[in-house]
Amino acid sequence: MGVLRQRMFGTKPRSSHARVVEALGSAIVTGEFPELSTLPGDQQLLERFGVSRSVLREAMKTLAAKGLIRAKSRVGTRVTPRDLWNFVDSDVITWKMQGGMDPEFVDHLCEMRLAFEPAAAGLAAKNATSDEIVTLYGIAARIDNPDHSRESIAQEDLNFHLAVAEMSRNPFMRSVSTLIEAALAVSFQISSPALSPEMISRCASQHLRIASAIASRDPETAAECMRAVILEGAMRSREALLRGER
Secondary structure, eight states, X not given: OOHHIIIIIOOOOOXXXXXXXXXXXXXXXXXXXXXXXXXXXXXXXXXXXXXXXXXXXXXXXXXHHTTSEEEETTTEEEEOOGGGSOTTSHXXXXXXXXTOXXXXXXXXXXXXXXXXXXXXXXXXXXXXXXXXXXXXXXXXXXXXXXXXXXXXXXXXXXXXXXXXXXXXXXXXXXXXXXXXXXHHHHHHHXXXXXXXXXXXXXXXXXXXXXXXXXXXXXXXHHHHHHHHHHHHHHHHHHHHHHHHHO
């Protein structure tokens, strides 16, 4: 659980390498180091983080792989333009969320989910095995628990959506799981169904309808039910953010 765990459970990096990547990556994405700015030199960073040169070098390679920086001889290491950042990367999207969320960010995540997940549900209706459908029903049943916390219902919801992606038999669907996690982390932290038993029950029934459509081998209904779940979650998050802004 990458984005979801980092956002909702507050996990911290354990290794020196991860600590440097976290600190510099977050500083870049949140604007402490603006686009096209030059990062401090190696010696300054070594003193700042108290790590070896090899750890710093590997951390910089990691940030470069995420599209955040580019090293040039006689110039130094510069922050790349924002349009080169890999926003499908779990760390990059987590740092973006830590820097502040707004309705536009929620909309962007929703648009990406709508581009993939209804199609995944439709494919699952064609390709899922009987055992997988039984498992999906089980996850939907576990969502229907009035004692859920924000974290526990978010985990079960994520399990459901990842199971559908797996059942689609399209490897690209499973590869966009970071976007699903990010959207759920936003939705369930800002305005979770765990806020009331009625919302939990509604969430469970919506997911049960998806499972039922997949079990009925009805791709169109499965896609439409998935679309409804995504849109409602985005609307709930957007409204909560707007209320907060006021």
